[in-house]
Amino acid sequence: MPQYMLLLYDDPSHWMTISPEEMQKAIEKFVGWREKLVNQKILVGSHKLMDEPGKVMRGKGQVRVTDGPYSETKEVLGGYFLIEAADYREAVDRTRDCPGLEYGGTIEVRQVDPMVPRD
Amino acid sequence: MVDHLFRSRAGQMVSYLTRLLGPDQLDLAEEVVQEALLKALQKWPYSGIPENPAGWLFHVARNAALDAIRHRTLAGEKSVDVTADRIRSAAIDREIDPALEDQLRDDELCMVLMCCHPALPRDARVALSLKTVGGFSTREIARAFLSDEATIAQRIVRAKRQIRDDGIRFELPAGKDLAVRLDSALEVIYLMFNEGYAAQSGEDLVRRDLCQEALRLARLLASSSVNNPQVHALVALIALQTARLPARVDSAGELVLLEDQDRSLWDRRLVGLGFHHFAQSAEGPLLSAYHIQAAIAAIHAGAGKTEDTDWKAILELYDQLMDLSPSPVVVLNRAVAISKIRGPEAALAALRPLAEDRSLRNYYLLPAVQGHLHFDLGDKETAAQYFQQALDLPCSEPEKRFLRRKLGECS
Numbered sequence: 001m002p003q004y005m006l007l008l009y010d011d012p013s014h015w016m017t018i019s020p021e022e023m024q025k026a027i028e029k030f031v032g033w034r035e036k037l038v039n040q041k042i043l044v045g046s047h048k049l050m051d052e053p054g055k056v057m058r059g060k061g062q063v064r065v066t067d068g069p070y071s072e073t074k075e076v077l078g079g080y081f082l083i084e085a086a087d088y089r090e091a092v093d094r095t096r097d098c099p100g101l102e103y104g105g106t107i108e109v110r111q112v113d114p115m116v117p118r119d
Numbered sequence: 120m121v122d123h124l125f126r127s128r129a130g131q132m133v134s135y136l137t138r139l140l141g142p143d144q145l146d147l148a149e150e151v152v153q154e155a156l157l158k159a160l161q162k163w164p165y166s167g168i169p170e171n172p173a174g175w176l177f178h179v180a181r182n183a184a185l186d187a188i189r190h191r192t193l194a195g196e197k198s199v200d201v202t203a204d205r206i207r208s209a210a211i212d213r214e215i216d217p218a219l220e221d222q223l224r225d226d227e228l229c230m231v232l233m234c235c236h237p238a239l240p241r242d243a244r245v246a247l248s249l250k251t252v253g254g255f256s257t258r259e260i261a262r263a264f265l266s267d268e269a270t271i272a273q274r275i276v277r278a279k280r281q282i283r284d285d286g287i288r289f290e291l292p293a294g295k296d297l298a299v300r301l302d303s304a305l306e307v308i309y310l311m312f313n314e315g316y317a318a319q320s321g322e323d324l325v326r327r328d329l330c331q332e333a334l335r336l337a338r339l340l341a342s343s344s345v346n347n348p349q350v351h352a353l354v355a356l357i358a359l360q361t362a363r364l365p366a367r368v369d370s371a372g373e374l375v376l377l378e379d380q381d382r383s384l385w386d387r388r389l390v391g392l393g394f395h396h397f398a399q400s401a402e403g404p405l406l407s408a409y410h411i412q413a414a415i416a417a418i419h420a421g422a423g424k425t426e427d428t429d430w431k432a433i434l435e436l437y438d439q440l441m442d443l444s445p446s447p448v449v450v451l452n453r454a455v456a457i458s459k460i461r462g463p464e465a466a467l468a469a470l471r472p473l474a475e476d477r478s479l480r481n482y483y484l485l486p487a488v489q490g491h492l493h494f495d496l497g498d499k500e501t502a503a504q505y506f507q508q509a510l511d512l513p514c515s516e517p518e519k520r521f522l523r524r525k526l527g528e529c530s
Contacts, residue, residue, distance in 0.1 A: 012161075015157055015160060015161075016157075017256070017258070018160075018256070019126075019254075019255065019256030019258065019259050020125035020126045020128075020129040020156055020254045020256070021123065021125060021126045021254070021255075021256075021259070021328075022256075023125055023156050023157070023159070023160045024120065024123070024124060024125035024126070026160060027120070027159065027160055027163050027164065027168070028120060030163065030164030031163065031164065031167060031168055034164065034165075034167065046164075046165040046166075047165050047166075048161060048162045048164075048165040048166065078161060079161075079164070079165045080165075081165070099164075100164075
């Protein structure tokens, strides 16, 4: 089954004024959504990435390492879900009710290129 | 996750850290707790909920506090330095053991009593308690009190400044001071409850949450070393009234009067809790206004059917309440009891003194009750005038629909 990477971007400043009760509600929605993926046996993995900045490496021989990347937009990459789906249409359909969207975030859906080409 | 876990644990963590950091660092305590909750919000969607969510939050909040102190020390602020050790050695692990739970309850209690210091303006006491102990956001408090966010925020900022300037301490007061503070705390909880209960809307859940928070705080006081019969009376009053909430609005969202409520919808657990504390409130000679109101609520709660309501006993209690703490609202409620025993005309006579009272000028319930009484007398024309008058005053949507229905019955 092909795998799809769901990259979740959001604007952290959006969460600054939210109340504890609202935070709990948001988490519960996310957990419910994730649970659904688990029950459908299509969740391969999911991780939050540490907050920016990370490191950016460039060049050969003398490798330059800098802090970054700093997003040019307010949205930052928060984490990812790796799921299984038959095709892009199905992957998008399964992502449609991800709470990240409800809370104003953006999701990038990318198919993972399999190691061995399929027939 | 347990319902309202974030809200209630936020209050506990802020209280706990305020004890360690000192009341002048209340802002810092709130900041790091918000940060911990935010971290959970960012992480748990991917990792799932940890085995011990509260312990996780405490651990992260503690580390955030240490980080903040390190930054401030680096920036040359000496005052917070000494607290770092206290936090480092604080017994916060990923598990919250029973000893820590006890400590947390004590800290919450101290926080309530600090926020209810009589030197602070009454409005500020309510807002500050909801913010620090209740874990409500300024926006939620504003919504619950039909106020705007800026007003509430300013009220809270000023109260915090006053706590700093007056050197109000985070501790369990003793002796006479404790009695004064406890009275103030009961008043704050009572106001909180009334605000939530008077909403009658059922459309805005935040207001129902006010009743729950009032009940939680009242129970916190009742289970602590500072409890007294008055505290139990307040718990009883709140529990017995909150028990009726599920029956106040029908499935179509329409308001249902007490006499028409489906009593099987009343929350049996809360009724039981109410009677339990009502029994405990009877110890000692003191009879407070909370006692009398709890007794009235107990009579309603004890009546299996509307017809079983002992209105004579209720009227006697309202008479006592008039002696003890008279108010226009008591006069109004007493008139309703009078109408049940001596009829609408006697009730209207009892309401006459209120015509001059300016404090009820914008209170829709006065003309609404007058409308009912005239309706019962068969004077539909006058009744319609009063219902219309009530409709012109501020009230919730279900109340408006109810009054419009009544108005329709008049023509």
